[in-house]
Amino acid sequence: MTGALLLPAPFTHVGLDSVGSTNDEARRRVADGTAADLLVVTARRQTHGRGRRGRVWESPEGNLHASFLIRLDRPLAQAAQLGFVAAIAIASALEELVPGADVRCKWPNDVLAEHRKVAGMLLESADDGWLVLGIGIDVERAPPPGESLYAAGALAELGFGGEVGQVLVALCRQLGPWLECWRRDGFAPIRAAWLERARGLGEAALVRLETETLTGQFAGLDEDGAMLLDQGAAGIRRIFAGDVFFPGS
Numbered sequence: 001m002t003g004a005l006l007l008p009a010p011f012t013h014v015g016l017d018s019v020g021s022t023n024d025e026a027r028r029r030v031a032d033g034t035a036a037d038l039l040v041v042t043a044r045r046q047t048h049g050r051g052r053r054g055r056v057w058e059s060p061e062g063n064l065h066a067s068f069l070i071r072l073d074r075p076l077a078q079a080a081q082l083g084f085v086a087a088i089a090i091a092s093a094l095e096e097l098v099p100g101a102d103v104r105c106k107w108p109n110d111v112l113a114e115h116r117k118v119a120g121m122l123l124e125s126a127d128d129g130w131l132v133l134g135i136g137i138d139v140e141r142a143p144p145p146g147e148s149l150y151a152a153g154a155l156a157e158l159g160f161g162g163e164v165g166q167v168l169v170a171l172c173r174q175l176g177p178w179l180e181c182w183r184r185d186g187f188a189p190i191r192a193a194w195l196e197r198a199r200g201l202g203e204a205a206l207v208r209l210e211t212e213t214l215t216g217q218f219a220g221l222d223e224d225g226a227m228l229l230d231q232g233a234a235g236i237r238r239i240f241a242g243d244v245f246f247p248g249s
Protein backbone atom coordinates (compact mmCIF):
# COMPACT_ATOMS: atom_id res chain seq x y z
CA MET A 1 0.00 0.00 0.00
CA THR A 2 2.71 2.49 -0.96
CA GLY A 3 1.64 5.58 -2.92
CA ALA A 4 -1.76 7.14 -2.44
CA LEU A 5 -4.94 5.10 -2.15
CA LEU A 6 -8.26 6.71 -3.01
CA LEU A 7 -10.04 6.90 0.35
CA PRO A 8 -13.65 7.85 1.04
CA ALA A 9 -13.97 11.67 1.34
CA PRO A 10 -12.90 13.62 3.32
CA PHE A 11 -9.83 11.43 3.94
CA THR A 12 -6.65 11.70 1.89
CA HIS A 13 -3.80 9.24 1.96
CA VAL A 14 -0.03 9.01 1.83
CA GLY A 15 1.34 5.45 1.78
CA LEU A 16 4.96 4.88 2.77
CA ASP A 17 7.09 1.79 2.75
CA SER A 18 9.21 1.42 5.88
CA VAL A 19 9.23 4.12 8.58
CA GLY A 20 10.08 4.35 12.28
CA SER A 21 6.54 5.22 13.33
CA THR A 22 3.68 6.60 11.24
CA ASN A 23 2.78 8.84 14.20
CA ASP A 24 6.19 10.52 13.82
CA GLU A 25 5.68 10.85 10.05
CA ALA A 26 2.33 12.54 10.68
CA ARG A 27 3.89 14.91 13.24
CA ARG A 28 6.60 15.76 10.73
CA ARG A 29 3.89 17.03 8.42
CA VAL A 30 2.70 19.36 11.16
CA ALA A 31 6.26 20.62 11.60
CA ASP A 32 6.84 21.22 7.87
CA GLY A 33 3.42 22.78 7.26
CA THR A 34 1.97 20.00 5.08
CA ALA A 35 -0.58 18.69 7.60
CA ALA A 36 -4.21 18.52 6.49
CA ASP A 37 -7.31 17.54 8.44
CA LEU A 38 -7.97 13.81 7.95
CA LEU A 39 -4.77 13.12 6.07
CA VAL A 40 -3.85 9.47 6.73
CA VAL A 41 -0.24 8.36 6.74
CA THR A 42 0.30 4.60 6.46
CA ALA A 43 3.38 2.44 6.20
CA ARG A 44 3.82 -1.16 5.14
CA ARG A 45 6.02 -1.71 8.16
CA GLN A 46 7.29 0.26 11.14
CA THR A 47 10.72 -0.25 12.63
CA HIS A 48 9.88 1.56 15.89
CA GLY A 49 6.12 1.18 16.22
CA ARG A 50 4.94 2.54 19.56
CA GLY A 51 2.14 1.26 21.75
CA ARG A 52 0.54 2.80 24.79
CA ARG A 53 2.55 3.36 27.95
CA GLY A 54 5.90 3.15 26.19
CA ARG A 55 5.38 -0.35 24.83
CA VAL A 56 6.66 -1.62 21.50
CA TRP A 57 4.04 -2.24 18.79
CA GLU A 58 5.03 -5.11 16.51
CA SER A 59 4.56 -3.79 12.98
CA PRO A 60 5.21 -6.43 10.31
CA GLU A 61 4.15 -6.13 6.71
CA GLY A 62 0.58 -7.31 6.21
CA ASN A 63 -0.82 -5.38 9.20
CA LEU A 64 -2.34 -1.90 9.15
CA HIS A 65 -0.26 0.95 10.59
CA ALA A 66 -2.09 4.22 10.07
CA SER A 67 -1.88 7.70 11.59
CA PHE A 68 -4.70 10.19 11.11
CA LEU A 69 -4.03 13.92 11.39
CA ILE A 70 -7.00 15.55 13.07
CA ARG A 71 -7.58 19.24 13.61
CA LEU A 72 -8.80 19.71 17.17
CA ASP A 73 -11.55 22.31 17.27
CA ARG A 74 -12.11 22.14 21.02
CA PRO A 75 -10.12 22.15 24.28
CA LEU A 76 -7.27 19.65 24.46
CA ALA A 77 -8.91 18.14 27.57
CA GLN A 78 -11.53 16.60 25.25
CA ALA A 79 -9.00 15.01 22.93
CA ALA A 80 -9.12 11.66 24.74
CA GLN A 81 -12.74 11.32 23.56
CA LEU A 82 -11.38 10.74 20.09
CA GLY A 83 -10.03 7.38 21.23
CA PHE A 84 -13.62 6.27 21.84
CA VAL A 85 -14.74 7.65 18.49
CA ALA A 86 -12.00 5.64 16.80
CA ALA A 87 -12.75 2.48 18.81
CA ILE A 88 -16.39 2.50 17.66
CA ALA A 89 -15.30 3.09 14.07
CA ILE A 90 -12.79 0.24 14.20
CA ALA A 91 -15.34 -2.08 15.81
CA SER A 92 -17.95 -1.23 13.15
CA ALA A 93 -15.41 -1.80 10.37
CA LEU A 94 -14.43 -5.17 11.84
CA GLU A 95 -18.06 -6.26 12.08
CA GLU A 96 -18.27 -5.64 8.35
CA LEU A 97 -14.98 -7.35 7.49
CA VAL A 98 -15.39 -10.38 9.77
CA PRO A 99 -19.14 -11.01 9.82
CA GLY A 100 -20.37 -12.88 12.86
CA ALA A 101 -17.31 -12.21 15.01
CA ASP A 102 -17.93 -10.99 18.56
CA VAL A 103 -16.36 -7.53 18.43
CA ARG A 104 -15.92 -5.49 21.60
CA CYS A 105 -14.40 -2.22 22.73
CA LYS A 106 -12.12 -2.55 25.72
CA TRP A 107 -11.22 0.38 27.91
CA PRO A 108 -9.43 2.56 27.17
CA ASN A 109 -8.78 2.16 23.46
CA ASP A 110 -8.51 -1.47 22.40
CA VAL A 111 -10.75 -3.42 20.09
CA LEU A 112 -11.19 -7.16 20.58
CA ALA A 113 -12.57 -9.79 18.25
CA GLU A 114 -13.44 -13.15 19.72
CA HIS A 115 -11.83 -12.06 23.04
CA ARG A 116 -8.49 -11.24 21.42
CA LYS A 117 -6.99 -7.83 20.93
CA VAL A 118 -6.80 -7.12 17.21
CA ALA A 119 -6.47 -3.34 17.27
CA GLY A 120 -5.01 -0.60 19.43
CA MET A 121 -4.46 3.09 19.15
CA LEU A 122 -2.12 5.77 20.31
CA LEU A 123 -3.38 9.33 20.45
CA GLU A 124 -0.73 12.04 20.57
CA SER A 125 -0.96 15.80 20.44
CA ALA A 126 1.17 17.81 18.05
CA ASP A 127 1.81 21.56 17.70
CA ASP A 128 -0.74 24.16 16.59
CA GLY A 129 -3.88 22.26 17.64
CA TRP A 130 -3.18 19.06 15.70
CA LEU A 131 -3.76 15.57 17.00
CA VAL A 132 -2.28 12.36 15.68
CA LEU A 133 -4.47 9.31 16.00
CA GLY A 134 -2.32 6.25 15.38
CA ILE A 135 -4.21 3.02 14.73
CA GLY A 136 -2.71 -0.44 14.46
CA ILE A 137 -4.83 -3.37 13.26
CA ASP A 138 -3.37 -6.86 13.14
CA VAL A 139 -4.66 -7.99 9.78
CA GLU A 140 -2.34 -10.87 8.88
CA ARG A 141 -0.22 -11.44 11.96
CA ALA A 142 -0.68 -11.21 15.71
CA PRO A 143 2.37 -10.70 17.93
CA PRO A 144 3.88 -14.00 19.11
CA PRO A 145 2.42 -15.29 22.40
CA GLY A 146 4.19 -13.75 25.36
CA GLU A 147 5.04 -10.53 23.51
CA SER A 148 1.70 -8.96 24.16
CA LEU A 149 0.19 -7.96 27.49
CA TYR A 150 -3.22 -9.20 26.37
CA ALA A 151 -4.28 -12.22 24.33
CA ALA A 152 -3.81 -11.02 20.76
CA GLY A 153 -5.21 -12.14 17.43
CA ALA A 154 -5.27 -11.21 13.76
CA LEU A 155 -8.15 -10.81 11.33
CA ALA A 156 -6.72 -13.57 9.14
CA GLU A 157 -7.24 -16.04 12.00
CA LEU A 158 -10.91 -15.07 11.99
CA GLY A 159 -11.33 -15.83 8.31
CA PHE A 160 -10.56 -12.42 6.79
CA GLY A 161 -8.75 -13.00 3.51
CA GLY A 162 -8.54 -9.44 2.20
CA GLU A 163 -5.77 -6.88 2.19
CA VAL A 164 -4.67 -4.01 4.37
CA GLY A 165 -6.05 -1.43 1.90
CA GLN A 166 -9.51 -2.92 2.23
CA VAL A 167 -9.30 -2.62 6.02
CA LEU A 168 -8.24 1.02 5.74
CA VAL A 169 -11.12 1.88 3.40
CA ALA A 170 -13.64 0.14 5.69
CA LEU A 171 -12.18 2.02 8.66
CA CYS A 172 -12.42 5.41 6.93
CA ARG A 173 -16.00 4.71 5.87
CA GLN A 174 -16.89 4.34 9.55
CA LEU A 175 -14.57 6.92 11.05
CA GLY A 176 -15.88 9.74 8.83
CA PRO A 177 -19.49 9.66 10.08
CA TRP A 178 -18.51 8.93 13.70
CA LEU A 179 -16.10 11.88 13.73
CA GLU A 180 -18.78 14.09 12.27
CA CYS A 181 -21.19 12.88 14.96
CA TRP A 182 -18.65 13.76 17.68
CA ARG A 183 -17.86 17.16 16.18
CA ARG A 184 -21.58 17.96 15.89
CA ASP A 185 -23.19 16.30 18.93
CA GLY A 186 -20.34 15.90 21.40
CA PHE A 187 -19.37 12.93 23.52
CA ALA A 188 -22.80 11.68 24.73
CA PRO A 189 -23.73 9.60 21.61
CA ILE A 190 -20.17 8.29 21.36
CA ARG A 191 -20.19 7.21 24.98
CA ALA A 192 -23.53 5.43 24.48
CA ALA A 193 -22.33 3.60 21.34
CA TRP A 194 -19.09 2.58 23.05
CA LEU A 195 -20.94 1.24 26.12
CA GLU A 196 -23.19 -0.88 23.87
CA ARG A 197 -20.08 -2.74 22.73
CA ALA A 198 -18.09 -2.55 25.94
CA ARG A 199 -16.05 -5.53 27.05
CA GLY A 200 -16.64 -6.54 30.66
CA LEU A 201 -19.34 -4.07 31.70
CA GLY A 202 -20.59 -5.09 35.16
CA GLU A 203 -17.80 -7.66 35.55
CA ALA A 204 -15.04 -7.93 38.11
CA ALA A 205 -12.01 -6.03 36.85
CA LEU A 206 -8.41 -5.65 37.83
CA VAL A 207 -6.77 -2.37 36.89
CA ARG A 208 -3.02 -2.01 36.84
CA LEU A 209 -1.90 1.58 37.36
CA GLU A 210 1.70 2.88 37.39
CA THR A 211 2.11 2.35 41.11
CA GLU A 212 -0.78 0.18 42.32
CA THR A 213 -3.28 -2.45 41.24
CA LEU A 214 -6.97 -1.97 41.94
CA THR A 215 -9.88 -4.36 41.92
CA GLY A 216 -13.58 -3.67 41.62
CA GLN A 217 -16.46 -3.89 39.20
CA PHE A 218 -16.37 -2.14 35.83
CA ALA A 219 -19.35 0.18 36.28
CA GLY A 220 -19.19 2.29 33.12
CA LEU A 221 -17.67 5.48 31.72
CA ASP A 222 -18.03 8.94 33.14
CA GLU A 223 -18.86 12.00 31.04
CA ASP A 224 -15.19 12.43 30.06
CA GLY A 225 -14.44 8.79 29.23
CA ALA A 226 -12.78 7.88 32.54
CA MET A 227 -13.40 4.28 33.59
CA LEU A 228 -15.65 3.92 36.64
CA LEU A 229 -14.49 1.21 38.99
CA ASP A 230 -16.96 0.34 41.71
CA GLN A 231 -14.97 -0.64 44.80
CA GLY A 232 -17.97 -1.31 47.02
CA ALA A 233 -17.59 0.28 50.42
CA ALA A 234 -14.53 2.21 49.18
CA GLY A 235 -16.70 3.98 46.60
CA ILE A 236 -16.42 4.54 42.88
CA ARG A 237 -12.97 5.31 41.57
CA ARG A 238 -12.40 7.17 38.29
CA ILE A 239 -9.51 5.76 36.29
CA PHE A 240 -7.77 7.90 33.68
CA ALA A 241 -4.98 5.56 32.53
CA GLY A 242 -4.20 1.93 33.21
CA ASP A 243 -4.22 -1.65 31.97
CA VAL A 244 -7.50 -3.46 32.54
CA PHE A 245 -8.00 -7.20 32.96
CA PHE A 246 -11.15 -9.24 33.51
CA PRO A 247 -9.98 -12.22 35.55
CA GLY A 248 -13.35 -13.97 35.61
CA SER A 249 -13.78 -14.49 31.87
Ligand code: BTN
Nearest residue numbers: 021049050051052120121134136
Ligand atom coordinates in the same frame (compact mmCIF):
# COMPACT_ATOMS: atom_id res chain seq x y z
C1 BTN B 1 -1.59 0.07 21.86
O1 BTN B 1 -2.56 -0.68 21.85
O2 BTN B 1 -0.70 -0.05 22.71
C2 BTN B 1 -1.50 1.15 20.83
C3 BTN B 1 -0.96 0.67 19.53
C4 BTN B 1 -0.87 1.76 18.46
C5 BTN B 1 -0.12 1.30 17.24
C6 BTN B 1 -0.23 2.26 16.10
S1 BTN B 1 0.39 1.61 14.60
C7 BTN B 1 0.30 3.16 13.84
C8 BTN B 1 0.77 4.17 14.86
N1 BTN B 1 2.21 4.29 14.85
C9 BTN B 1 2.77 3.90 16.00
O3 BTN B 1 3.99 3.92 16.24
N2 BTN B 1 1.81 3.46 16.84
C10 BTN B 1 0.49 3.60 16.27
